[in-house]
Amino acid sequence: MKNTQATIRDLALKLNISISTVSRALRNAPDVNPETKKAVLALAEQLHYEPNRVAQSLRIKKTKTIGVVVPQIAMHFFSSVISGIQEYAAQHGYSIMICQSLESLDTEKSNIHMLVSNRVDGLLISLSSETTNVEHLEHLLAKKIPIVLFDRITDALPVSKVVVDDHDGAFTAVDYLIRTGCHRIAYIGGPEGLSISNQRLQGYRDALQKHGLPLLPDYIVHCTDLQHGATDATRRLLDLPGRPDAIFCMNDPMAILAMQVLRERGVRIPDDISLVGFTDEPVSRFIEPALTTVAQPAYTMGQAAARLFIGQVEQPDNFTPRQEVLPTELIVRGTTRRL
Amino acid sequence: MKNTQATIRDLALKLNISISTVSRALRNAPDVNPETKKAVLALAEQLHYEPNRVAQSLRIKKTKTIGVVVPQIAMHFFSSVISGIQEYAAQHGYSIMICQSLESLDTEKSNIHMLVSNRVDGLLISLSSETTNVEHLEHLLAKKIPIVLFDRITDALPVSKVVVDDHDGAFTAVDYLIRTGCHRIAYIGGPEGLSISNQRLQGYRDALQKHGLPLLPDYIVHCTDLQHGATDATRRLLDLPGRPDAIFCMNDPMAILAMQVLRERGVRIPDDISLVGFTDEPVSRFIEPALTTVAQPAYTMGQAAARLFIGQVEQPDNFTPRQEVLPTELIVRGTTRRL
DNA sequence: AACGGTGCCGGAAACGTTCTCGAACATCAA
DNA sequence: TTGATGTTCGAGAACGTTTCCGGCACCGTT
Structure with a gap:
């Protein structure tokens, strides 16, 4: 009894044929006798032969x-x-x-x-x-x-x-915020180099512009710490002289952090400040109040x-x-x- | 310019030494001249040589x-x-x-x-x-x-x-339910063969037994469909003549499904029926009311x-x-x- | 001068496949 | 009989490593 995986060579030896023929039989090549092919396949089955992908890979370079x-x-x-x-x-x-x-x-x-x-x-x-x-x-x-x-x-x-249409998703979300009566909309995003953050920022900008709203630098916050940065960012936004009436966050976890800060400060959602996230995490529909967000497939x-x-x-x-x-x-x- | 990955052979050729020596140098073997070793490592760096794990694997059989x-x-x-x-x-x-x-x-x-x-x-x-x-x-x-x-x-x-201590987790949860005054506790689990479901069921049983509570077969429901089975299961439990006053679910997603059915039927949580899940999914702390559950690491x-x-x-x-x-x-x- | 030891190195086999080449044989037509 | 054609197969190289084995040069010792 071998305690190791069977190889093409084991099959060849046992059937008294060459390695090449076994190889051909296994790959269903045309130039092999149907009988031999059947014998090979039967023995392979019996020995639980599994082709060695490592060897295959080395040979065929894939x-x-x-x-x-x-x-x-x-x-x-x-x-x-x-x-x-x-x-x-x-x-x-x-x-x-x-x-x-x-x-x-x-x-x-x-x-x-x-x-x-x-x-x-x-x-x-x-x-x-x-x-x-x-x-x-x-x-x-x-x-x-x-x-x-x-x-x-x-x-x-x-x-x-x-990618998902980050620009369009952000644009639609911010446009919606504006149409519900929000005019001082802030954006909490990721670090400057992050493509999705920038795309979404651009969608935000274009929506403001479409409605003739000013673009305030104070309302745009970049977080380098994707895990916890949104907490500080929200605090800073709330401390601004002209407090925003809506916050659009780069993703749902950030929006949830923001929500916690808002709750801490006694800010009512959405009456005082509206909140929109991005991604539609499973959490988002269950949280109270349920999070408005942009779903991505x-x-x-x-x-x-x-x-x-x-x-x-x-x-x-x-x-x-x-x-x-x-x-x-x-x-x-x-x-x-x-x- | 080669448009392919450098090999140990390329290094050997370029340095006019043998393949074996290059191999030894790369693996920091003792019997190779420090100078040669340095040269090999330098060239490897320069050519962005990456050892071919496929070949290595084939050779060393790992x-x-x-x-x-x-x-x-x-x-x-x-x-x-x-x-x-x-x-x-x-x-x-x-x-x-x-x-x-x-x-x-x-x-x-x-x-x-x-x-x-x-x-x-x-x-x-x-x-x-x-x-x-x-x-x-x-x-x-x-x-x-x-x-x-x-x-x-x-x-x-x-x-x-x-594994996690499924028995103990379930036991603790059900014991807690009983100590808060629940006496008719149901269990919604997975298919019969599922180890975790059975372990948790046993914990449930032992907790009931510890408090001298009866073990009612009607209160134990097995779902073969892990995704959606809990909905039906909950409905059946609610239609029982002696309606349970608590439901312990095999996992959080099931508990959340149960919660939705309870809400549909106007059952108050936890006043009419208590609910406990298992796993502590991220959702669970945000859902309203937040789900009592057994966290596993x-x-x-x-x-x-x-x-x-x-x-x-x-x-x-x-x-x-x-x-x-x-x-x-x-x-x-x-x-x-x-x- | 002969010897054993040490440091460094190269040759070559092996891992399990795929694939090219050509051999061996049978069949068939002329 | 010859030659052509087709079917089935085997030998052997190659993929990129690791590793065993042995060889050479040099050293110090006797």
Whole structure:
């Protein structure tokens, strides 16, 4: 009894045929006798033979593995994206290898090194909030390693990307706020370099402009700390001489932090201040009052990223970078006034 | 200019030394001249050489990769566990490959095949709710493939396991319910074969018994559909002649479904019926009323599973299966009466 | 001068596949 | 009989490493 995995060689020996023939039989090649083929397949079944993907990969120089880097696995948005990636990938014979950058550029780099060492066929990346310089990604492109960016993207790279329509989502949300009677609307965003934050900021700006409202620098706050920065930001906004009557936050966790500060200070929502988030985390519909937010299709984004990637590696000839923009949807709940 | 990854051979050629020497230099072997070593490392740096893990794996018969199978990535509990696994693994030089069974036994099997084909060094598994028969896992053990089970485990396998103290968590929760004056307590659980559901059921039973309360079969409902079954289950409980005055649910999502049914029917929480969940999802503290629940340390569980696994593969000599039981904590919130 | 030890290095096999080339044989038509 | 064609198969190289084994040069000791 062998206590190890059977190899193609074991099959060949036992059947008294050559390794090449076994290989052909397993891959259903045309030039092999149907009888031999049947014998090989039967024995493979019997010995629980599993082809050694490591050896295959070395030989054919493809691993059928996709490297995925996200800032934080345990965020609902990202785990949903991953779920979409994983399902699409599995359906097309790909495995996925996952890393989290934890919003650190250094960790992102070392993640990527690890994945490249593992010779993944390419990378699906959502950038850390620290990542403003993308030299490490340019190196990969120089080595012809395909990359698809999603959600947290950069314009500096000629690769396929999939995002939600951040500008439009923000524009719609802020437009809605204005139409419910808010005129002093603040924005709490992420660090300056973060693509999604800037896109959403631009949507906010354009909505104000459309309605002829002034753009006050004091009303725009950038948080470098994505986890807790929103608390301070909200406090600062409340202490302003002209207190805002609405706050639009870059994402739901920030909006929830803001909500807690507002509650602390006895500010009524939405009567005194309206609040809008982004993402539609599962929490948001259950919180009191339920959070008005911009929903983004996370699972679909994952599928799209995987689809673009596999399309690129399986038909490299007619490939050009493509940017896919997914629609968002404003979900009106209790933190905004009625129209 | 090469448009492909540099190999050890490229380094050797360029430095006019042998492949063996380069290999030794890179692995910091003792029997290589410090000067040569320096030259090799310098050139490696310059050419952005990354060792080919695929070739290494084939040669040394270890991939330094852990296969992970969970029912559903996009559940907060599991994504937290994965986060813990990933971090611990990365710190110890391991990559992780992730699959989701989507609560299907067939998918679980094909996931495992894929991972085994990739020659992962072993598997970290949380069983699907459909998995009652574990022959497919016994096959792996016969092939000496290490397995560590977490959360959704089975007693049928002599492998390391990490769970939370489901019995104790349930016992504490139900004991608390009784001490707040509830006497007709129902349990909504998962399918019959699900380890965590049965453990929690036993904790529930023992708490009732401790207080001399009767065990009514009508008060115990098993849901095969983990996603939506709790809705029907709650309706059935409410229609019972002797309506319960408390419901203990196997997890938070089920408790939230139950809560919605209660609200629909105009039942007051906790005055008419108390409600307790399990897991402490992020939602649970924000929902109104905030859900009393049993918190489990998901991230720690992931770390522990990875730790047990790596311990097993790196010191196989003194290995014996170990079961690690993590403590839970009852978080009292608004869905239960005060003591 | 011969010897053993040490430091450094190269050759070559092996890991489990895929794939190209060509061999061996049968069949068939001329 | 010859040559052409087709079917089935095997030999062997290659993918990029690691590692065993042995070789050479140099040193100090006897």
